[in-house]
Amino acid sequence: MYGWAGKILRVDLTKGTISTEETKKYTDYLGGLGFGYKVIFDEAPKAGPFDPENRLIFAIGPLTGTMAPSTSRPEVISISPHSYATQAKHSMASRSNFGGYWGAELKFAGYDAVIVQGKAPKPVYININNDKVTIEDASSVWGKDGLAAQEAIKQLQKDEDIQIATIGPAGERMVRIAPIIHRLGNVARQGGFGAVMGSKNLKAIAVRGNKGVKVADEKGLIEYVKVVRSFQPAPLGATPLSSGPLSWTGKHIDPADINHQAQRFNQTESNAPWLMKYHLKTQSCYSCPQGCYTYMKTPKEGMGAVSCTQWFYAWMGNRDEATFQASQLVNKLGLDSFEMFPMIQFIWFLQDEEVNGKSLLRHMYDKKLVSKKNLDVLEAAHYPRGGGDLGSAGLEGMLTMMAYREDFLGDALGEGFRRAMDILSDEFKRLKMPDVADGVMKFVKMEGIMGGVVGGNGGWGMSAHYDPRTFGYYWAVNFAMENCDPMRHSMTNLIEWTGLSFEQAMPVAIRHWGKDVAENGLNDIHRDRTTPLTWNGDKSAKANAYLSQFIHYRGCIKDSLTGCDWVYPVMVSGREDRGYAGDISVEYKLVGLVTGEKMTQEKLNEQAARTWTLHRLLTVLEWNDGKAVNMREEHDQIPDHFFAPVDTRLLPAYPPADPPHPPLIRENFEATKTEYYKLMGWDVKTGLPTRSLLKKLGMQDVLASFEAQAFKLPS
Numbered sequence: 001m002y003g004w005a006g007k008i009l010r011v012d013l014t015k016g017t018i019s020t021e022e023t024k025k026y027t028d029y030l031g032g033l034g035f036g037y038k039v040i041f042d043e044a045p046k047a048g049p050f051d052p053e054n055r056l057i058f059a060i061g062p063l064t065g066t067m068a069p070s071t072s073r074p075e076v077i078s079i080s081p082h083s084y085a086t087q088a089k090h091s092m093a094s095r096s097n098f099g100g101y102w103g104a105e106l107k108f109a110g111y112d113a114v115i116v117q118g119k120a121p122k123p124v125y126i127n128i129n130n131d132k133v134t135i136e137d138a139s140s141v142w143g144k145d146g147l148a149a150q151e152a153i154k155q156l157q158k159d160e161d162i163q164i165a166t167i168g169p170a171g172e173r174m175v176r177i178a179p180i181i182h183r184l185g186n187v188a189r190q191g192g193f194g195a196v197m198g199s200k201n202l203k204a205i206a207v208r209g210n211k212g213v214k215v216a217d218e219k220g221l222i223e224y225v226k227v228v229r230s231f232q233p234a235p236l237g238a239t240p241l242s243s244g245p246l247s248w249t250g251k252h253i254d255p256a257d258i259n260h261q262a263q264r265f266n267q268t269e270s271n272a273p274w275l276m277k278y279h280l281k282t283q284s285c286y287s288c289p290q291g292c293y294t295y296m297k298t299p300k301e302g303m304g305a306v307s308c309t310q311w312f313y314a315w316m317g318n319r320d321e322a323t324f325q326a327s328q329l330v331n332k333l334g335l336d337s338f339e340m341f342p343m344i345q346f347i348w349f350l351q352d353e354e355v356n357g358k359s360l361l362r363h364m365y366d367k368k369l370v371s372k373k374n375l376d377v378l379e380a381a382h383y384p385r386g387g388g389d390l391g392s393a394g395l396e397g398m399l400t401m402m403a404y405r406e407d408f409l410g411d412a413l414g415e416g417f418r419r420a421m422d423i424l425s426d427e428f429k430r431l432k433m434p435d436v437a438d439g440v441m442k443f444v445k446m447e448g449i450m451g452g453v454v455g456g457n458g459g460w461g462m463s464a465h466y467d468p469r470t471f472g473y474y475w476a477v478n479f480a481m482e483n484c485d486p487m488r489h490s491m492t493n494l495i496e497w498t499g500l501s502f503e504q505a506m507p508v509a510i511r512h513w514g515k516d517v518a519e520n521g522l523n524d525i526h527r528d529r530t531t532p533l534t535w536n537g538d539k540s541a542k543a544n545a546y547l548s549q550f551i552h553y554r555g556c557i558k559d560s561l562t563g564c565d566w567v568y569p570v571m572v573s574g575r576e577d578r579g580y581a582g583d584i585s586v587e588y589k590l591v592g593l594v595t596g597e598k599m600t601q602e603k604l605n606e607q608a609a610r611t612w613t614l615h616r617l618l619t620v621l622e623w624n625d626g627k628a629v630n631m632r633e634e635h636d637q638i639p640d641h642f643f644a645p646v647d648t649r650l651l652p653a654y655p656p657a658d659p660p661h662p663p664l665i666r667e668n669f670e671a672t673k674t675e676y677y678k679l680m681g682w683d684v685k686t687g688l689p690t691r692s693l694l695k696k697l698g699m700q701d702v703l704a705s706f707e708a709q710a711f712k713l714p715s
């Protein structure tokens, strides 16, 4: 098998057994994400996230470890402790991934995936060294932070180059917002999979391999990678610009100015220019020419890596070294940096919102839900009421409190911001303080930064990117279908971060999707914040449904090939002679060259359809315990506030947030859903995948298994 290692590793921590099985069993599902969903569907679809039978899968794809650009981000799949839908009977399967070198190393060691199940009787780590796989005692590593733990394992194994994925103290305590950490800052952030590792007493998975990857057409691959890279010096797919507003309106970067293009993107310069004196270099994941993240070193914090939402503290209003301190702290403690947006806003809200002349936080102190020490910490961490820099006061104590679950309040915050609201509100109800209980719940309506989404429940309890009111109905459907942050960069790579103006980007959109889709789906995204989206009836519904399907299929392909979201699909190029267009057929050409299979986009789409259908069926099983359910009505919804004008003040006061666009119209949303179900081959009334779709996709085994444990799907 070209591209594949051919073997999947299974480690049962309860039994202490290690075995391998053939990769071939899963290749209809392409790799990465598809593998993970199939394993969960086949083996434990309704497990609780912390049940020993829950599977934790690290999976890679045929391109991982080859020279195909930006394709070594292993996918992590499990039943998520982070996802939170009060209507669901079970926790839902979810996904995350991380960059760095671990994924490529796993392939070099000879494996396409690692399936972890069971629970070790005491802390352990898994050590993979080519064919030699052992379960090692982790008692000397347990308790160490996410960076120190890696150093300790390197010393234990006497190998500086070993690649390690680990958890921090938060994961050990099953904090539901605990990620998995690799190297200095490559993190599988959302989903709470660090907590799943903690529940299994699994501190880390260390990997070392030297087997290489067999490629079917080496010469062809080398030549084609040159072609792909020639789309530069402008963005290969595009990453955020080093300056300028995060919107395509009025933006036009000179293609000759490569210092303002993604290839030379320097996130320190963009996000925290005051830290440039500590910037060491930009750094890349395996096989990636982008170098999108920053290596930094300060006298106080030492060495670390920062990228994307790890800059959260700067985006929230900090302008000094505390920006880097905050990033280091979340990586060391093992907390999800993206969750910190709503979480810190929630902590501020508890102080700003008063009931009977007293802040919610002070009510908590009165009832001994928070200690004096942590009350002082949180009040110090409030944004400065008189203006000025956010600063570092209280920062470490606040993050430590949730990572270590200190006090009733810290324990609640360790459950994630959305669960914490319910826990605290319920506690005040129990204490017969209904006004305070209601006060806590007001946060759900708050409009925060990141497009006003983080205060709602767009990601089923997880913070989520970008407001559907800004992007439109395809983005709203995206929110409705996913079980986590629905963010897929495929769209934002074109419409947010390219440096192309609306006028430059629209022809690219037409080239990729045709005139009808581009003009009716993206027609007026550049509007100002007072103008509602225009709606051209059926045409808009169909165009938005098409874009939504594109996002989902291309997301499944990318996550199954372990491609990077910043890059795939390659939407744009900075080259004027290409009309700034990228090439959205790159993935299948790379797969063909690596595996030797005759590949087409249709074939990849079919594999994506299988993966997305599995995700859907898993959600159906988990949502209503396998009993009949109308997904259209129950699951495929977005928070009400997207359909209504803002009725509460904006959060946070730091920094001032843009007001959201005018509300969506519910009947347009429903019309888009109808067209989406039709495109997907799902039943329009219930949103369920049909029997004929599963047969068409060759998923008879899945159909039989689903119907045996649940109910008959619509024909």
Ligand code: SF4
Residues within 6 Å of the ligand: 070, 071, 099, 100, 283, 284, 285, 288, 289, 290, 291, 292, 293, 564, 565, 566, 567
């Ligand atoms: S673009 Fe950044 S995150 Fe993506 S693979 Fe490259 S270096 Fe890693």
